[in-house]
Amino acid sequence: MSKVTQPWRAELPSPLEELILRMLVEHGKMYGLEMVEASDGQLKRGTIYVTLQRMEKKGFVKSEQETQLAGATGLPRRLYSIDAPGEKALRMSELAAAEFGGGEVAV
Amino acid sequence: MLPPTKLGLRMMDEKRTWMMLILCIPTLIHVVYLSVVLCWFIFANGTRFWIESAKNQLQLHAETFSLRQTIAETRADIDYEYHLALAENRLHDARRIRFEGRFIVLKAVAYDLVVTFFEYATDNVKNLFRLG
Numbered sequence: 001m002s003k004v005t006q007p008w009r010a011e012l013p014s015p016l017e018e019l020i021l022r023m024l025v026e027h028g029k030m031y032g033l034e035m036v037e038a039s040d041g042q043l044k045r046g047t048i049y050v051t052l053q054r055m056e057k058k059g060f061v062k063s064e065q066e067t068q069l070a071g072a073t074g075l076p077r078r079l080y081s082i083d084a085p086g087e088k089a090l091r092m093s094e095l096a097a098a099e100f101g102g103g104e105v106a107v
Numbered sequence: 108m109l110p111p112t113k114l115g116l117r118m119m120d121e122k123r124t125w126m127m128l129i130l131c132i133p134t135l136i137h138v139v140y141l142s143v144v145l146c147w148f149i150f151a152n153g154t155r156f157w158i159e160s161a162k163n164q165l166q167l168h169a170e171t172f173s174l175r176q177t178i179a180e181t182r183a184d185i186d187y188e189y190h191l192a193l194a195e196n197r198l199h200d201a202r203r204i205r206f207e208g209r210f211i212v213l214k215a216v217a218y219d220l221v222v223t224f225f226e227y228a229t230d231n232v233k234n235l236f237r238l239g
Contacts, residue, residue, distance in 0.1 A: 033184040046214025049177045050222050066183075074190045075183035078176075 013089045017055055021090045024082040031077045060086035174219055181215045
């Protein structure tokens with residue numbers, strides 16, 4: 001039996017991942033709870049961190065520990081930003097949506 | 108020698124039945140016992156194997172990066188929100204964040220473990236089919 005390969009399928013983000021990628025494009029660097037608040041209930045506080053870690057593994061996003069100023073209180077946050085494969089995946093997702101949904105892609 | 112009477116024949120049949128039962132019962136007990144032992148051996152070892160491998164996987168997961176990172180990240184975000192609320196004098200919000208924060212960490216850890224376990228199980232099933 002011949003194996004059907006669909007390379008585009010593996011690179012497409014899930015709807016939640018797409019939402020996160022869109023937010024990162026719009027806002028730049030963000031941290032987990034900030035994304036939850038910005039998503040209007042679409043993202044959950046308990047699941048966002050695991051989703052972000054899996055996205056980082058896939059290469060969609062990159063993260064860095066916040067550099068704290070002297071005298072700052074609290075633990076340093078992890079800030080996420082979109083990476084090149086994430087931008088590509090978002091673009092492909094938009095193209096796929098335009099292809100199958102009849103929408104237009106912003107150039 | 109006199110031929111056996113009807114009563115004699117019946118007695119012999121009954122004896123044979125009893126003898127059969129007496130002989131059969133220990134055999135049945137042995138069969139049941141051995142089946143139970145065999146089932147226990149298969150299931151207990153199988154279950155132990157699965158539990159052990161799942162434990163190893165979760166331990167590895169906890170020791171490496173993901174679980175620790177989840178806890179640290181969740182705590183850092185909650186901590187930031189808490190201090191922000193304090194700095195802006197939103198005391199009610201600060202108390203709420205601190206209270207809800209514990210549940211958020213627990214939920215994040217539980218979700219992380221569940222997802223990891225399912226990923227592990229999926230990988231195992233995939234490997235099983237690949238081997239088959």
